[in-house]
Amino acid sequence: MTGTTGCPGNQRSLSKALGGAALVVLLSAGLAACSYETPSPQPVAAKVSTQTQAATAPAETGRGSALGPVVSDSFGNADYYTTLPGDTPAIVAGSFRISEAKLAEFNGLQPGAPLTPGTKLRLIPAPGPITGAKGTAVVDANGIPTSYVVEPDDTLGGITYRFGLTEEQLAEANKVPYAYEKGNTYFIRTGKHLQLQKNLVDSRSGTGTSVNNSFGQAIFYTTVDGDSLDSLGYKFRCTTDQLLQYNPSLTTDRPIPAGTKVRLMPGELKIDGAQGSFTADTEGIPLTYTTAPGDTERQIEARFKAPDLEWANRPLTGTDRVWYDFSDLPSGELAPGQTISLALNKPIHKGPS
Known part of the structure; x- marks a missing residue:
């Protein structure tokens, strides 16, 4: 199944997760560099950092903005809002960047109907299947969706829309670089368990x-x-x-x-399609690799997080993209016994063999 692009309803996000798209390859052995997607294990319900806070007006001041309590997910996306006196559908919808029609749809309201103070409004679609996301979700005590099982005909766009996430946030929750289809690698697959939230981590983490x-x-x-x-x-x-x-x-x-x-890469750990030996510098950064029978470009790139071997192995003459030889070009299988470069700053350039 191919994923569609995210839906406009996701513009309500109060904060965006940091981007980090790295190359993804699904390895037949289930081993890849950290930036390569592999099937997720059966998850448990995620521990969600649910925040209740006053909404921040995007631009307007005074009662042009919704100032009541907000329940947010672990990414800071506002999933629920509790109304105050003076709130109107236009104020709430505008504050969270959704349409009044969507606000009414999510909450079973008549379009234009007044809002009763103290009403907890959904800012994401109501529970249950929708087109592109017909599977079963787990929610926590605050109503925040935490995990989901993919059904046939589900799409990336349907899933992110139903749960109020961006594609990047869905990828981060599942610890993969991206969630869309790339190179015949599909993240959205029938029966797959998806995490929809991040677990809490220490604020000191990640500074090494x-x-x-x-x-x-x-x-x-x-x-x-x-x-x-x-x-x-x-x-x-x-x-x-x-x-x-x-x-x-x-x-x-x-x-x-x-x-x-x-x-953060297989490195010393040999994987299917990358069984050869390699050299590295004093910091452990791979420099060269000697191909073994059955090795492929894709798997060598995965083992060493080297997403473009081509630029490290350009031919000196001719129009071929690389100088090294293939035993099976359609599959990308390299001839064994060749020493190729794994480093852009130390390329190996040769004439055609």
Whole structure:
């Protein structure tokens, strides 16, 4: 299934999650760099940071703005609003950037009907299936959707609209770089359990030092107090399973000590389609790779978070995009025994063989 673009109703978001689109590849062995999407395990209901606060007017002042209590999800999206005296559908709809018609639809109101003070209004669609999102959702005690099971014919646009999320927020909640289809890799798949919220993380987390490769991809991170598998997963878009596979010393039942150097790519861990050996510099940044039988460009890129081998291996002459040889060009399978570059700043350029 291909996802559609997000719906206008998502403009009510009070805050946007940080962008971080990195290259995604679904590996047949279930192993990939943290920026590559793999199936999520069966989730438990997420712990949601639900905030009740006064709404902030987008531009207007005085009673042109809705100033009552707001219940927000873990991303700061306003999901519910409780009316005050003087509130009107126009004021509420304008404050949260939805149409009056949508506000009426979400709450079963007659268009233009006055609002009773103390009424808790939904700012996202009412519970239950809609076109593009017909599956079952779990909600917490505050009515915030926390997880969802994908049904046939669901779409990315339908899911994000139903739960008031952006595509980026959905990706972050599931610790993947993006949620749309790319390169025949589909995030939205029938039966898949999606997380709709982030778990709480320590405010000190995520401030450690990263080591990036020449493609700008973070491949190592040194932890600080407060870092956890969740905080690393959200920041670097690594699932918990991936982090545990790349770092055997980490466990789910113990905190991560400050100063721990965490690997964010398979690296030493061989994966299907990337079974060869490699060299690295003193910081552990991969430099060269020697191909093994069955290796493919896509899997080598995934193993080392090197999203464009082409630019590190340009031919000196001719019109071919790379100098190295393929044993099966349609599948991207490389001939074994070739030493290729994994670093843009240390390319290997050769003439055609």
